[in-house]
Amino acid sequence: MKLFDIFLTAAGNLGRNKTRTALTILAIFIGTFTLTLTNGVGAGISDYIDRQLGNVGPKDLLIIQAQQESQSFSSGEAPKRYNPSKQKASTVAGPGVAFNMLTPNDLAILEEDPDLAEVQPYFSVAPDYIEGPNNHKYQLQASLYPRGAKLDLLSGSQPDHSAKDYQVVLPVSFVNSLGFADNDAAVGGRVMIGITKPTGEVVEVYAEVAGVQQKTLISLATGVGLNTAAAQGLFNLQTEGLPENLAKRYAAASAHIDPNISSDDLTALKQRLTNKGYLPQTVSDRIGIVRQVVDGIVVVFNMFGLIALLAAAFGIINTLLMAVQERTKEIGLMKSMGMSGSRIFLLFSTEAALLGFWGSVLGTGAAIGSAMIINRIASNGFLKDFPGLDLLAFPITLIAGIIAAIIAVAFLAGVSPAVRAARKNPIDALRYE
Amino acid sequence: MSNNTPILEARGLTKIYGTGEFAFPALRGVSLSIASGESIAIVGKSGSGKSTLMHILASLDKPTNGAVLVGGRDITRAKPRLLDNLRNKHFGFVFQQFFMNADNTVLENVILPLKIAGVGARERRTRGLEALRAVELLDKANARANHLSGGQKQRLVIARALINNPLVIFADEPTGNLDSATGRLIEDLLFSLNQQGITLVIVTHDEDLSRRCHRRLDMRDGQLLPEVAQ
Numbered sequence: 164m165k166l167f168d169i170f171l172t173a174a175g176n177l178g179r180n181k182t183r184t185a186l187t188i189l190a191i192f193i194g195t196f197t198l199t200l201t202n203g204v205g206a207g208i209s210d211y212i213d214r215q216l217g218n219v220g221p222k223d224l225l226i227i228q229a230q231q232e233s234q235s236f237s238s239g240e241a242p243k244r245y246n247p248s249k250q251k252a253s254t255v256a257g258p259g260v261a262f263n264m265l266t267p268n269d270l271a272i273l274e275e276d277p278d279l280a281e282v283q284p285y286f287s288v289a290p291d292y293i294e295g296p297n298n299h300k301y302q303l304q305a306s307l308y309p310r311g312a313k314l315d316l317l318s319g320s321q322p323d324h325s326a327k328d329y330q331v332v333l334p335v336s337f338v339n340s341l342g343f344a345d346n347d348a349a350v351g352g353r354v355m356i357g358i359t360k361p362t363g364e365v366v367e368v369y370a371e372v373a374g375v376q377q378k379t380l381i382s383l384a385t386g387v388g389l390n391t392a393a394a395q396g397l398f399n400l401q402t403e404g405l406p407e408n409l410a411k412r413y414a415a416a417s418a419h420i421d422p423n424i425s426s427d428d429l430t431a432l433k434q435r436l437t438n439k440g441y442l443p444q445t446v447s448d449r450i451g452i453v454r455q456v457v458d459g460i461v462v463v464f465n466m467f468g469l470i471a472l473l474a475a476a477f478g479i480i481n482t483l484l485m486a487v488q489e490r491t492k493e494i495g496l497m498k499s500m501g502m503s504g505s506r507i508f509l510l511f512s513t514e515a516a517l518l519g520f521w522g523s524v525l526g527t528g529a530a531i532g533s534a535m536i537i538n539r540i541a542s543n544g545f546l547k548d549f550p551g552l553d554l555l556a557f558p559i560t561l562i563a564g565i566i567a568a569i570i571a572v573a574f575l576a577g578v579s580p581a582v583r584a585a586r587k588n589p590i591d592a593l594r595y596e
Numbered sequence: 597m598s599n600n601t602p603i604l605e606a607r608g609l610t611k612i613y614g615t616g617e618f619a620f621p622a623l624r625g626v627s628l629s630i631a632s633g634e635s636i637a638i639v640g641k642s643g644s645g646k647s648t649l650m651h652i653l654a655s656l657d658k659p660t661n662g663a664v665l666v667g668g669r670d671i672t673r674a675k676p677r678l679l680d681n682l683r684n685k686h687f688g689f690v691f692q693q694f695f696m697n698a699d700n701t702v703l704e705n706v707i708l709p710l711k712i713a714g715v716g717a718r719e720r721r722t723r724g725l726e727a728l729r730a731v732e733l734l735d736k737a738n739a740r741a742n743h744l745s746g747g748q749k750q751r752l753v754i755a756r757a758l759i760n761n762p763l764v765i766f767a768d769e770p771t772g773n774l775d776s777a778t779g780r781l782i783e784d785l786l787f788s789l790n791q792q793g794i795t796l797v798i799v800t801h802d803e804d805l806s807r808r809c810h811r812r813l814d815m816r817d818g819q820l821l822p823e824v825a826q
Contacts, residue, residue, distance in 0.1 A: 493695075500689070593691065
């Protein structure tokens with residue numbers, strides 16, 4: 164029998180017991196629907212996290228801090244021996260916390276590491292205020308954006324780290340307060356930043372608005388983003404006149420690593436830096452936990468989908484076994500007319516695969532349909548504070564993968580009944596009434 | 597094959613069902629020879645082994661011992677593919693219980709052997725209609741098979757058996773489920789095919805039917821009784 168005829172015959176056979184076929188497809192449908200929705204949530208959130216990752220920094224960025232070893236009196240810990248070579252020159256101690264800073268000496272050590280490139284100190288700045296065209300002063304937190312970070316911009320362009328001019332990226336909420344008409348009007352506009360020198364004198368510097376940033380969930384930088392020139396300039400002002408060892412203290416340093424570095428090499432590099440007293444973190448170290456939680460939730464939901472599919476697989480097996488039983492005579496007839504066992508096998512397997520096809524196509528279709536409604540409700544409701552987040556996303560590869568996987572599962576479920584059909588002896592079928 | 601070579605030949609066929617103390621010999625050394633164009637009636641009581649003999653001759657079953665030759669060729673140890681092809685292209689089957697797909701149309705049922713053979717849809721239809729015309733069932737081509745009367749169903753089955761222009765038609769109690777008038781019409785149809793050169797092997801316990809055949813083979817307890825000239 165030609166493959167096309169086998170296909171048509173199998174499709175026709177599904178219509179012979181419509182109730183049974185419909186119930187089996189319904190079982191597959193439920194499994195597929197669940198699996199598609201849970202994977203859709205996973206894909207939607209992953210996609211959002213990926214875009215947020217751009218806000219945090221590129222994948223080849225390593226953020227290095229000094230290891231934090233605070234001496235706590237409450238823990239009754241014995242004091243540690245002084246080690247001049249290991250001791251960080253500058254420790255900032257506050258009530259209950261101590262924070263080790265990096266020094267030029269540390270930067271030199273880091274620069275010597277062959278795996279680190281473009282080691283840059285992270286200039287922590289504490290400006291006082293920002294003022295826009297309407298001359299209102301607003302409290303300001305500003306920070307340097309890591310090189311290579313891809314900010315989620317509504318307007319304008321990424322801050323230029325090689326520029327000599329001071330540049331800022333404004334959060335979208337600042338635009339109207341500062342007196343800009345809209346996002347586009349803000350881009351290219353000028354803002355004034357006030358900062359206090361160690362002498363107590365307040366100075367003002369101008370900066371150009373490079374871009375306007377979307378509200379974001381996770382970010383390394385807080386407040387207004389600065390390019391390197393602006394951060395360094397403000398840093399110099401706020402440390403102007405201080406002795407060298409007090410002035411050049413950095414909260415962290417950033418360095419670039421080979422983007423194609425193997426995970427073994429990355430682990431070795433991190434271990435090496437840890438042994439030297441540093442705390443290295445990649446971007447995914449810093450926010451990877453968010454994704455792990457999401458992945459964990461998706462896995463749990465997928466379990467439900469898979470359990471539903473398992474039940475559906477037994478439904479397929481049952482449906483086909485009954486069909487094989489019912490059609491014993493028909494199978495015997497076809498075999499007596501010269502249909503080979505392998506073609507009989509193919510006929511029943513195709514029926515199983517078709518059950519999987521209809522169930523999965525209807526299931527994914529219904530899931531996509533409900534997702535459209537859910538997304539609309541969610542982004543106007545409980546996800547209002549996460550602009551740009553589609554709760555459910557369905558990349559075409561995901562949908563195709565699910566359909567293919569379910570057809571494969573259905574085919575596998577059909578193997579045993581199909582083998583049973585293929586092995587039927589025409590005599591057994593024809594001899595008995 | 598030459599005219600002298602029998603179309604079907606059986607040599608010392610035995611068939612034992614089961615093993616050990618449950619072993620039941622259905623055939624106990626059957627040898628026969630059927631010439632091309634003959635019509636043969638295999639007659640016997642139920643349990644005499646006549647159906648088993650027909651199944652083995654038609655390559656639907658394997659003998660425990662002995663050999664079956666089709667056109668002089670031993671098919672006892674032939675590969676399943678060759679046997680599938682033999683049944684598909686050269687044998688036709690008519691069963692007492694009809695065996696058809698009740699939900700399909702008459703035409704769809706008739707063309708099943710061609711579909712299995714991989715013949716294209718257009719040729720299937722042409723030849724299917726031709727076969728239905730031969731059994732005078734053309735007007736029912738698109739009717740559902742289970743809407744037919746008993747006699748019409750058996751004509752459908754005969755059309756299906758002759759659609760591949762077979763060398764041999766095996767018929768197992770072809771008139772068993774029919775009233776005598778209808779049975780007579782089916783017999784006429786079968787013997788008209790025989791006159792066109794198709795060899796007929798008919799299993800029956802209908803005396804009238806067996807009398808119309810060229811030869812009659814009586815079976816009892818798995819063995820052939822000495823042949824009586826008709």
